[in-house]
Amino acid sequence: MSQRWRAVGVLAGTLFLVNVLARLVIKLGFDEDDSAADRVSWVxxxxxxxxxxxxAFRWGRDRPVARWSTDLVVTVAVALALTVxxxxxxxxxxxxAGGAxxxxxxxxxYLAATAAGVLVGYLVLTALGRDHRSQQLxxxxxxxxxxPRRVVRR
Structure with a gap:
């Protein structure tokens, strides 16, 4: 169980680190240039x-949708709170400072980017037939x- 939450924490930390690095790049390199700052944000x-x-692709192969989607929802919620x-x-x-x-x-x-990423990963996994449900079937x-078929005698 602790392994599961450790993976969630590491992933949330990674998403938070990506945001902090983008903010640092904007602050140090493109503080005055709004269009460059927008491009860094999009990246x-x-x-x-x-x-x-x-x-989503990795976790969807060997875990049921309910389990990995819950893990990703918790990850995104924690990372979003830290990011904001x-x-x-x-x-x-x-x-x-920028207003409401x-x-x-x-x-x-942030929610749109995360939802799109998870959706793309899962749709590719499902299209390839390598998701957990397809493997079970x-x-x-x-x-x-x-x-062999059982022979029924009458």
Whole structure:
């Protein structure tokens, strides 16, 4: 059980670190250039989505959907809270400095990037037929095909 939550914590920390690195790049390199800062933000969201797509692909192969999706929901919730409230403080900003619009836009963009990443990872896994459910059905079909039919006498 602790192994499960350790993986969730490491993944949440990784997502948080990606956000902090993007904020540092924006602060140190593109503080005055808004278009470059926007591009760095988009790259950050792309990286976060890609990380979650890979994790959905990996965890979806050997775990039921209910288990790995719960793990990813907890991961995204923790990483989102850290990203919205702690990451701005680490780079010397106030989390609410941009106003309510920017604060909630950040939340919606983060949730959209994570949902898209998880969806892409799981859809690719399902399309390849390597998800947990497909593997169960494949094993069941092989088991039923391997048993000889019983002869019924009357």
């Amino acid at each position: 950050m969201f792309l990286v976060i989505g890609l990380i979650l797509a890979v994790m 409230f702690v990451a701005p403080l680490l780079v010397g900003q106030n989390p609410f 619009g920017l604060f909630f836009a950040q939340i919606w963009l 494949k094993r069941y079909a092989q088991l039923k095909a391997a048993k």
